[in-house]
Amino acid sequence: MTDSVDPAPPPETFQAFKDSFFYGSRSNLDFKFLADLSETEAGEFFTGLLTELSQTINDGDGSRLVDLARVWQQRAYTAHLDAKTAFRYDDIPFTALDKPLSGARIALVTSSGHFVAGDDPQPLGVANMSQAEAEARVGEFLRAQPTLSTIPIGTPSDQLVVRHGGYPTDAARLDHNVVLPLQPLRDLATMAVIGELAPRAYSFVGATSQLRLRDTIAADWAATLQADAVDAVLLVPV
Amino acid sequence: MSVGHVQRAFEAAGIPTVGIYIRAFEHVPHNMGVSRALITDHPMGRPVGAPGDIDRQRSIVRAALELLPGSTSQQIVRYPHPYRPMDVIVGAQRRETSRNPTDTAPGS
Numbered sequence: 267m268t269d270s271v272d273p274a275p276p277p278e279t280f281q282a283f284k285d286s287f288f289y290g291s292r293s294n295l296d297f298k299f300l301a302d303l304s305e306t307e308a309g310e311f312f313t314g315l316l317t318e319l320s321q322t323i324n325d326g327d328g329s330r331l332v333d334l335a336r337v338w339q340q341r342a343y344t345a346h347l348d349a350k351t352a353f354r355y356d357d358i359p360f361t362a363l364d365k366p367l368s369g370a371r372i373a374l375v376t377s378s379g380h381f382v383a384g385d386d387p388q389p390l391g392v393a394n395m396s397q398a399e400a401e402a403r404v405g406e407f408l409r410a411q412p413t414l415s416t417i418p419i420g421t422p423s424d425q426l427v428v429r430h431g432g433y434p435t436d437a438a439r440l441d442h443n444v445v446l447p448l449q450p451l452r453d454l455a456t457m458a459v460i461g462e463l464a465p466r467a468y469s470f471v472g473a474t475s476q477l478r479l480r481d482t483i484a485a486d487w488a489a490t491l492q493a494d495a496v497d498a499v500l501l502v503p504v
Numbered sequence: 505m506s507v508g509h510v511q512r513a514f515e516a517a518g519i520p521t522v523g524i525y526i527r528a529f530e531h532v533p534h535n536m537g538v539s540r541a542l543i544t545d546h547p548m549g550r551p552v553g554a555p556g557d558i559d560r561q562r563s564i565v566r567a568a569l570e571l572l573p574g575s576t577s578q579q580i581v582r583y584p585h586p587y588r589p590m591d592v593i594v595g596a597q598r599r600e601t602s603r604n605p606t607d608t609a610p611g612s
Contacts, residue, residue: 332547332589335547339548343528344528344530351532354536355512355537356537357537358577359512359539360515360577361519361539362575363575366573367573370573375507375510377510433548434548437549437554438549440555441555441556443553444549444551444552444553444554445552447552447561447564449561450561450565451565459566476509484510484514485516485517487510487514488513492517492519498519498521498522498572499521499522500522501510501514503507503523503525
């Protein structure tokens with residue numbers, strides 16, 4: 267007779283462990299860059315993390331952990347994503363602002379995936395999609411057409427919803443202004459640094475079909491902003 | 505990349521633009537031929553500042569907008585101050601309180 271006990275699963279490799287932070291079993295969008303690091307680099311990251319954490323246990327200062335995460339994120343994206351960038355252009359479309367900032371009407375457009383409660387863009391035909399589902403289906407988002415959500419500039423923060431499968435949205439849930447800076451813009455209008463804020467801001471999910479966006483949709487959105495009679499646009503990518 | 509494409513289309517349509525990009529994506533405005541960009545030394549998901557830090561958020565938005573008037577060619581500028589999580593401000597106060605318990609602490 268053969269032994270009926272299932273053999274133990276093979277131990278998880280370090281490669282599989284670090285890659286699991288990229289939309290895997292340990293998905294964490296703050297640390298999805300681990301998949302872009304070599305095993306040696308990832309080992310260096312974890313060793314550094316624990317070394318710094320030891321210091322934090324002594325003095326309670328967590329800022330060194332923030333610095334470590336930020337620096338490694340930059341290192342990973344600069345080294346790996348730059349090389350993979352598919353879209354490179356030699357020309358630089360440029361329009362000068364022909365008035366002072368204090369006389370200009372400014373609009374805000376972000377790729378943060380915000381919308382107003384009750385105005386769900388229903389991506390992929392799904393109503394009330396969760397953040398977890400957006401992360402799980404990010405590959406489908408990258409092939410789909412983006413929707414531009416309209417956000418009246420006076421929208422109370424508790425009426426704002428954010429959902430985006432491509433970046434860590436927890437900071438935006440704590441304070442939408444980190445990616446959708448409505449309050450800073452309202453303040454600058456009050457301070458007369460800008461002439462006025464356009465009545466509507468706009469947001470879309472930046473994880474989207476780049477070709478559709480580039481070849482047709484972005485020009486349509488430009489017409490939308492022109493209809494709002496804006497003088498200039500502040501854009502916030504995520 | 506999405507905002508790079510939007511920014512190029514808006515400029516081509518006659519709308520001046522400026523974007524706030526994090527340092528990890530600094531190559532994007534360079535590679536994509538974006539008109540104006542302010543680069544912040546921030547982690548992903550917090551390009552305009554840490555949650556709750558309205559003063560820094562306002563400073564960064566203002567620095568970005570001030571790239572708009574007067575410029576006639578591409579401008580990609582780094583915001584000079586490092587990322588400042590709110591713990592730097594409130595955490596220091598919290599730690600100070602924990603080292604020096606006030607008379608409201610139980611048992612004091």
